[in-house]
Amino acid sequence: MADAKLNVGFLGLGIMGEAMARNLLKSGLFASVTVWNRTLAKCQTLVSEGAKMAETPAAVVSSCDITFAMLADPDAALAAVFGDNGVLKGISAGKGYVDMSTVDEATSTKIGEAVTAAGGRFVEGPVSGSKKPAIDGQLIIMGAGDKELYEQCQPAFRVMGKKSFYLGATGAAARMKLVVNMVMGSMMGAFCEGMALAEKSGLEQTALLEILGLGAMANPMFALKGPAIMSRSYPPAFPLKHQQKDLRLALALGDSLNQPLPVAAAANESFKAAKALGRGDDDFAAVYEATQQK
């Protein structure tokens, strides 16, 4: 992307995608930024800020050199590529497709093989960091797949993130992201149980937060989510349904390798319970609600 300005596209304008696409737009590095979202009305804000809009993934890809995607889950990622007027209908020789959604290796591999069979190039690029890091362009990007495309994406990755890692062949970044989010979900599950036990045993949750924050377990997630848990108010930054999806996919990876994952399996049960309570669209800190069931 160093020479002539490229036309870039973005599929999926949810919590993360809208912020990431906005940063591409604001950077001024690209000749154009063309966006698509399944619910097309959600494109309007970015269009009012200077983005172009296309009515299908195929139309985005055919008008862009590189298209990024940030979609909910494996079903969404596959639908955008293989569906009617999907990515495959717009791919041609040399075009790049970079899927930044959190999906499993099988999904990513299927997409990568189809894109390359059509003459395109493929990188998977899932991210760590939530709504605020996405807004601030401070995501951590895990890349794998076509190394040349990964290098060509560096200017875009620097706009969206603070650091990117090239991890190897397609699948490596998907696996890394699932491992990272398995640890995160397990930590959040344990943290919420601690908050619940503190409260039930007559301790101040604020005191627990302060004590945890001063010791070896201090971390930004407890500091950020602790107050939300105390107020039992969970505006979504990372929707709980996506955290449960990531635990489910990580457990499936563990199954396929005979890797015991008892802590993650228990955390997954808590997230499933919270989802059953109707908390799927709340922030993943709402797993606390599963600890409040009688």
Ligand SMILES: NC(=O)C1=CN([C@@H]2O[C@H](COP(=O)(O)OP(=O)(O)OC[C@H]3O[C@@H](n4cnc5c(N)ncnc54)[C@H](OP(=O)(O)O)[C@@H]3O)[C@@H](O)[C@H]2O)C=CC1
């Ligand atoms: N939020 C976070 O903190 C982080 C999220 N992630 C991952 O990033 C991805 C996006 O997350 P986030 O932005 O929070 O999610 P949102 O739920 O806010 O957005 C999901 C996006 O996927 C689209 N979508 C859902 N189903 C389909 C489908 N069948 N076909 C096409 N498009 C579909 C939605 O379109 P529509 O508007 O029409 O519903 C929307 O654009 C997920 O994989 C998530 O795990 C990774 C890091 C952090």
Ligand SMILES: O=CCCC(=O)O
């Ligand atoms: O996949 C979501 C990750 C959220 C985070 O890293 O804070």
